[in-house]
Amino acid sequence: MKRILSIILAFVFFCTAFWAMQRLLMPKYMTNPFEGALTAEYYQSNFAHDLIIIGSCEVYSNISPVVLWEEYGVPAFIRGNPQQLLWHSRAMLEDTLRHETPRAVLLSIQALMYPSPPHDGEPYNRMVFDGMRLSLPMLRSVRESMTPEESMLSYVFPLLRFHSRWQEISREDFTFFLRRAPVSINGFVMRADVLPVGWIPPPAMLSDYSFGQQAIDALYDILAITQEHGVELILFKAPSLMPHWHDEWDAWVVDFAARHNLPYFNAITMTDTIDHQYHTFNGGLNLNLAGAERLTRYLAPWLMDNAPSLSDRRGDPALDAHWQQLATQYRAWQAAQEAEIAETGRVYYSILLRNALS
Amino acid sequence: MTFISPWFLGGLCVLFVLYYTLPKRAQWPLLLLASLGFYALAGWAVLAAMLVTVAVSYGVAMHMGKLKIAQKAHVAQHRDAMTRDERKAYNAAQKRQQRTWLIAGLLFNFSLLAGVKIAEALARVEIIPSMIFFVGISYYMFRISGYLIDVFWGKVEVQRNPLKLALFTIFFPYAMIGPISRYNNVADSLLGEKRMDWDMFGRGLQRIIWGFFKVMIIGFRLLLAINHLRAYPGEYSGMFAFFTMLVWGAYLYADFSGAIDISIGIAMCFGIRVEENFVSPFRARDIFDYWRRWHITMGTWFRDYVFYPMSVAKPLQKLPTRLKIHIATLVTWFTTGIWHGVAWNFIVWGLANGVVIMISQELKPLYAKFNAKFSFTKSKAYTCFAVLRTFLLLTLIRSFDIYFDVPLTFRHFASFITNPQFGAFFRYFGENDVWFDLAPLEWLVAGLAVVVLIAVPWFRREARGDAPAKRPPAIFWALLVLAIFIFGTYGLGFDMQYFFYMQF
Numbered sequence: 073m074k075r076i077l078s079i080i081l082a083f084v085f086f087c088t089a090f091w092a093m094q095r096l097l098m099p100k101y102m103t104n105p106f107e108g109a110l111t112a113e114y115y116q117s118n119f120a121h122d123l124i125i126i127g128s129c130e131v132y133s134n135i136s137p138v139v140l141w142e143e144y145g146v147p148a149f150i151r152g153n154p155q156q157l158l159w160h161s162r163a164m165l166e167d168t169l170r171h172e173t174p175r176a177v178l179l180s181i182q183a184l185m186y187p188s189p190p191h192d193g194e195p196y197n198r199m200v201f202d203g204m205r206l207s208l209p210m211l212r213s214v215r216e217s218m219t220p221e222e223s224m225l226s227y228v229f230p231l232l233r234f235h236s237r238w239q240e241i242s243r244e245d246f247t248f249f250l251r252r253a254p255v256s257i258n259g260f261v262m263r264a265d266v267l268p269v270g271w272i273p274p275p276a277m278l279s280d281y282s283f284g285q286q287a288i289d290a291l292y293d294i295l296a297i298t299q300e301h302g303v304e305l306i307l308f309k310a311p312s313l314m315p316h317w318h319d320e321w322d323a324w325v326v327d328f329a330a331r332h333n334l335p336y337f338n339a340i341t342m343t344d345t346i347d348h349q350y351h352t353f354n355g356g357l358n359l360n361l362a363g364a365e366r367l368t369r370y371l372a373p374w375l376m377d378n379a380p381s382l383s384d385r386r387g388d389p390a391l392d393a394h395w396q397q398l399a400t401q402y403r404a405w406q407a408a409q410e411a412e413i414a415e416t417g418r419v420y421y422s423i424l425l426r427n428a429l430s
Numbered sequence: 431m432t433f434i435s436p437w438f439l440g441g442l443c444v445l446f447v448l449y450y451t452l453p454k455r456a457q458w459p460l461l462l463l464a465s466l467g468f469y470a471l472a473g474w475a476v477l478a479a480m481l482v483t484v485a486v487s488y489g490v491a492m493h494m495g496k497l498k499i500a501q502k503a504h505v506a507q508h509r510d511a512m513t514r515d516e517r518k519a520y521n522a523a524q525k526r527q528q529r530t531w532l533i534a535g536l537l538f539n540f541s542l543l544a545g546v547k548i549a550e551a552l553a554r555v556e557i558i559p560s561m562i563f564f565v566g567i568s569y570y571m572f573r574i575s576g577y578l579i580d581v582f583w584g585k586v587e588v589q590r591n592p593l594k595l596a597l598f599t600i601f602f603p604y605a606m607i608g609p610i611s612r613y614n615n616v617a618d619s620l621l622g623e624k625r626m627d628w629d630m631f632g633r634g635l636q637r638i639i640w641g642f643f644k645v646m647i648i649g650f651r652l653l654l655a656i657n658h659l660r661a662y663p664g665e666y667s668g669m670f671a672f673f674t675m676l677v678w679g680a681y682l683y684a685d686f687s688g689a690i691d692i693s694i695g696i697a698m699c700f701g702i703r704v705e706e707n708f709v710s711p712f713r714a715r716d717i718f719d720y721w722r723r724w725h726i727t728m729g730t731w732f733r734d735y736v737f738y739p740m741s742v743a744k745p746l747q748k749l750p751t752r753l754k755i756h757i758a759t760l761v762t763w764f765t766t767g768i769w770h771g772v773a774w775n776f777i778v779w780g781l782a783n784g785v786v787i788m789i790s791q792e793l794k795p796l797y798a799k800f801n802a803k804f805s806f807t808k809s810k811a812y813t814c815f816a817v818l819r820t821f822l823l824l825t826l827i828r829s830f831d832i833y834f835d836v837p838l839t840f841r842h843f844a845s846f847i848t849n850p851q852f853g854a855f856f857r858y859f860g861e862n863d864v865w866f867d868l869a870p871l872e873w874l875v876a877g878l879a880v881v882v883l884i885a886v887p888w889f890r891r892e893a894r895g896d897a898p899a900k901r902p903p904a905i906f907w908a909l910l911v912l913a914i915f916i917f918g919t920y921g922l923g924f925d926m927q928y929f930f931y932m933q934f
Contacts, residue, residue, distance in 0.1 A: 075904075082904035097916070194922065225436050239871050317621050361470050412887050 088317075094231035097238060100248040106255040107132075107154045107198065108168075112203025113256055115153055119394050120172045122382055123148040126164050127180025128156040129311035130152020133358040137177075137258040138402045139368040141395045143378060145384030150259025155196040158183045158290035165294055167204055169301055175381035176304040179294060181325050181336075185315065189217050201227055217288065241369065245377030254387070257402050262361050265410035265418040269348040269356035272313050281320035295332060304381045307336040311346045311367065313356035335378040337371060345370050361406060409422070432606065433692045434645070442696065442737035449700060453625035458597055461620075468602040472565045480544075480570060483539055483928045484599050487574045488592045490535030491581045493901075494528045496587030517538030519735065532582040536575055543571045551772040566606045568769055573733055574599045577613040579735055586614045594621050609727035611708040616704055624701035632697030636901075640912050647879040647920035649685035653675050654919070658867035660833055663842070668851035672841035675829040679821075680880060682710065682828065686725070712884075715816040717786050720824055728766070729903065737762040760784045770831075776841070779830040786823065818929060837863070848900075875917050 101108030110132065125131045125144050132152030140146045151164040158181075165177060176266070189197070197217045204210050206228065214227045226233035255380060299304040307329050309317060317340055329336035341348075347357045351363025376380055385391055409419050433437065445464055449457055454747070465804040469477040501524040503504020505517060512520065546567055580586040589595045595754060598613055660664050666674060686709040697704045707729050714720035721729045740746065740758040749757070760781065801922040830839050845851075859865060865873060887904075 078904045082908040085905060086908040086912060088910070090915065093916055095911065223436065223921075226921065231915055233921055235918065235921065238916055239869060 081238075090231065093236075093309050093397060094229065095249055096241065097234045098230050099234065099237070100244055100252060101199070101202075102244050102255065105154070105195075105348060107122060107261065107273055108199035108202055109252055109255045110153055110203070110261070111151070111200060112252065112258060113259065114149060114168070115171075115205065117258065119147065120174075121147050121149040121258075121392065122175040122385065122429065123178060123379075124165070124168050124176075125150040125152070125178045125180075125308075126156075126161045126168075127152050127178075127308070127310075128183060129154055129358050130180045130182045130312055131178070131308070132256065133261045133263060133353075133360075134310045134364050134367055135260065135371065136361075136364045136368045136402075138395070138399050139257075139365050139414045140372055141386075142399060143369065143426040144372040145386035146372065146375070146382055146387055147391060147395070150256070152180075153196070153200045154234070155190075155193065155418050156180075156183060156200060156231055157193075157196075157217065158188070158294070159187050159213050159216045160197075160200045162290045162297070163200070163204070165260045165297055166209035166213075167207065169297065169303075170205075170207060173301055174303060174374075176255055176306055176379045177294075178308050178375070181307050181309055182312070182317065184283045184287045184291065184325070185317075188285060189219060190284055191219060194219050194222055197222065198233070202230060217292075225388070226336055227322060246365050254401075257398055257405070260364070261304075262364075262402070262405050262409065263353040263358075263419055264361040264406055265353050265358055265413050266282065266350055267353050267355050267418070268350070269313055269352060272356060273316075275318065277315035278318065278320075281318055281324075283321070283324065291328070295334075299368050303378050305334050305381055306375070307334055308371075309336075309338045309340060310359075311339040311342050312358065313348060337374055337378075339367060339371065342367070342370060361409075433641075433689065437797055444700060449852040451826075454625075457623060457700075458594065458621050460599060461553050462593055462597040463595060465602040465605065467601045468605060469565075469600060476565060476567075478543065478718065478745060479567070480600055481596070483542060483571065484522055484592065484596045486538050487535055487578055487599075488589075488595050490531050490538075491578055491588050491595075492590070494531050494578075494581050495590075497524060497528050497531070498584070500524075505521060532578055535578050539571050539575050539578075543567060547768075547772045554773070555620060564733065569610055570599050570605065572728075573609045573613075576610070576735060580613060585780050586617070589613070591615070592657045597621065601697070601702075603700075605688070605705055607693060607707045608725075609690060609693070610731050610795060611703075611727065616702065619704075627701055630701055631699050633901075634695045634700075636907055637691050637695030639695075639907055639914070641688040641693075641695060642683040642914050642918070643879070643910050644688030644691065644883060646688075646914055646920060648883065649681055649688055650877055650919035651680075651876045652681035654872075655868045656681055656832070663833055664744035664834075667842055668844035668849045669846075670851060673855065674832060675825050678832050679712075679825050679828055680876075682818075682831075683708075684880075684883070687711075695849070712821055712823075713817055714820050715813065717783070717790055717823065719839065719934045720820055728769075732762050732766050732769075738767055741839045752791075757789050759787055763787070773834060774836045775830040775834050778836050779827060782827045782830070809850055809857075879917070 099108060107129075123140070125135055125137075125148055127150075129152065132150050135148075135150060137148040137150060140148050147232065151168060152161065156164070161183065168174065197214070197219070200217070201210060201214055211224065211227070214224055218224065223232065232267060295305060297303075307323070309325070309327060322338060322340075325336060325338075328334070345366050346363055351359050351366060353360040376384075412419055441464075445460070449460055452460060466477065469480055501521065504520070509517075523674070574595075577586065577589075577595075581588055589598070598611075598617060600622060601611075603612060655677055656674065659677070661669070663671075673837075674829070690707045694704055694706070707726050707728075709723045709726070711724035712722055714723050737758050740761055741754060746754045746757060762781040763784030764777065765780070767776045767778070770776040770779070799875070805844075806812055826843065830836060832838055863869070868876075
């Protein structure tokens with residue numbers, strides 16, 4: 073009996089210690105690359121969202137949910153990650169639907185250009201999945217995204233991937249051991265600084281403008297899932313200058329949208345609204361705060377016209393109070409970033425951590 | 431697929447459940463199926479080579495068995511009619527016939543083994559394209575050949591069920607890396623019906639954990655440093671080369687004995703006892719003692735099937751006893767070297783062992799006199815000296831396998847004197863943040879693990895084999911597993927699936 077008890081105690085000790093070490097050694101993503109914390113932030117939001125915006129950095133730094141709410145009354149959340157591929161987006165959608173059923177989904181189709189998991193895609197896979205709650209759709213997406221060196225088991229037990237971080241443990245790992253701080257506002261990553269567009273490489277001529285089958289399959293899956301759940305699907309292309317979005321690709325998306333009766337908003341042509349000398353923080357790849365607010369103000373009326381499921385929800389006291397809180401945080405972060413820009417000329421990642429801790 | 435693969439470990443768990451829930455008569459067929467599957471994963475050619483070997487050996491053993499039965503029956507039937515000389519002549523003729531069959535069987539097995547080894551050697555120097563990896567071929571060839579010789583000698587009964595013989599030959603826990611089990615040692619345990627023995631199962635699990643600890647915390651980690659050190663052999667001579675040899679010894683021991691621990695542990699979980707292969711080899715006081723502690727099953731195989739038969743072979747009978755023993759010793763060690771691979775480094779390694787053993791043999795009377803005359807030779811300090819002397823000697827001999835280059839190894843030996851680089855060696859650690867591709871903290875982990883490795887069996891004097899004999903508390907094992915998960919060398923960026931001794 074004593075032996076059995078000691079085995080049980082040792083097992084309990086092992087499980088607890090394993091959990092604690094996993095928690096300690098997993099990257100907290102509170103500083104660079106802080107984007108890895110975005111997936112998990114979704115679970116902190118207790119309010120339902122009418123619009124879920126899914127995509128890569130083409131959405132998480134380009135659309136402001138606060139402006140969308142304050143000016144059009146659409147409660148939205150962005151589920152985006154760097155280099156989020158379409159099968160990642162499908163996992164995001166499936167994960168979202170396990171928690172809520174939004175009225176509409178705005179999907180960035182830029183990732184159609186990536187035919188298969190890139191060889192250097194492991195860090196991006198980790199950022200997408202490390203914060204995601206374990207589920208079968210998640211594991212399916214992991215399987216489709218994994219590079220040959222990765223193992224599925226390391227997504228179930230991240231300690232298997234991050235155990236070698238024992239040499240790099242820092243204060244951040246202890247500070248955020250139990251609780252993470254927010255790095256976004258409803259998935260929106262704010263950057264108030266400006267890095268104007270410089271030299272843009274000329275678009276490469278491609279021998280074949282077809283999209284990869286894996287990406288197309290994921291898009292069809294997303295379409296089927298939204299139809300199954302009665303969610304309106306809206307396609308979106310952000311006004312990025314790089315990587316180049318070919319006309320042939322756009323024609324395919326236009327055709328796809330027409331065939332399936334989906335609204336498609338291509339913001340590349342917004343040259344009168346977006347000026348990449350002022351509205352980008354990384355040379356034309358993504359928009360800064362000013363650019364994101366401009367794009368949101370341009371996109372929102374189109375959404376209200378083309379997505380009948382969306383309506384103005386302002387006036388709901390609970391929602392108003394919640395969004396007021398978010399707006400206050402938004403302004404505070406903006407002020408902090410503007411102060412740092414005035415002092416140093418740009419926003420460093422440290423301020424994001426300060427924002428997070430505030 | 432090796433012990434390190436998650437698929438292997440997952441499959442093993444399923445197998446344990448099936449093994450103890452299915453009817454007992456299904457136990458050995460289940461293990462055979464698992465072993466066949468294991469070999470099939472290594473490649474169909476590997477499986478085919480193994481099955482052909484088993485089929486031929488089965489046929490030869492059965493035929494030898496029939497000849498023995500017929501011989502006995504004939505002698506019994508004609509006991510009164512035959513004179514003593516006639517009986518002797520008849521038995522000798524029968525024995526010759528059996529020997530012919532034995533030689534045919536062994537020739538077949540060793541031709542196949544030699545063919546694979548030669549092809550591997552040619553592929554290494556790119557004379558022929560690289561071929562598939564015949565995992566564990568030396569181990570199962572020796573296992574089945576030992577069985578054939580034992581049948582010939584009448585030490586074991588012929589196994590009439592070819593499937594049971596196949597299981598003895600390819601039982602998957604010892605398939606890749608040994609130990610080289612003997613039929614009479616494992617057959618009952620392997621082929622018999624077993625009840626769940628929680629005590630043995632627990633010990634088996636502990637042995638597996640202990641093996642993983644050695645392999646993943648010490649072995650694979652040190653291999654990273656060794657790969658760096660042997661990538662720049664010209665740069666790392668003198669003290670650097672000596673350091674490489676020390677690290678190589680620690681790596682080889684952790685890697686090989688760890689894999690053997692896992693192998694033995696898995697067998698124990700199935701209720702099967704296989705032979706020990708290591709008993710604290712670095713505590714050996716002389717080279718004889720060392721070879722009674724390191725790769726024991728290989729040593730005893732060559733002793734019983736090569737050395738002893740050679741020592742009593744007719745052609746050597748006319749020679750003086752000492753010369754006879756020295757010739758047998760050299761031939762045995764030459765063969766041992768060749769067993770490791772058709773390469774000069776293995777041959778020189780084998781011969782170096784043989785020469786040192788011969789010299790030690792010659793010096794034995796002198797040592798005996800010396801020990802009798804000086805009482806300090808019975809002190810602990812002298813024991814420590816003897817252990818250290820043996821350790822250093824074997825470290826030098828073992829180093830032929832580091833570079834796979836005999837002249838280079840000799841040049842490094844010479845550099846201990848001609849260009850020791852003492853200053854450069856010690857400055858290296860001060861001037862670099864990473865030491866031979868490993869961060870200082872990595873060296874610290876490896877060093878602490880070596881301390882645990884030494885401390886655990888050494889503090890428990892009754893230890894048999896390289897595993898803690900006394901049962902440490904359950905919490906010790908929980909901590910060890912946690913340490914393997916955290917400090918183990920595995921995951922992204924590491925391709926550490928193979929053990930050094932798997933190539934043999």
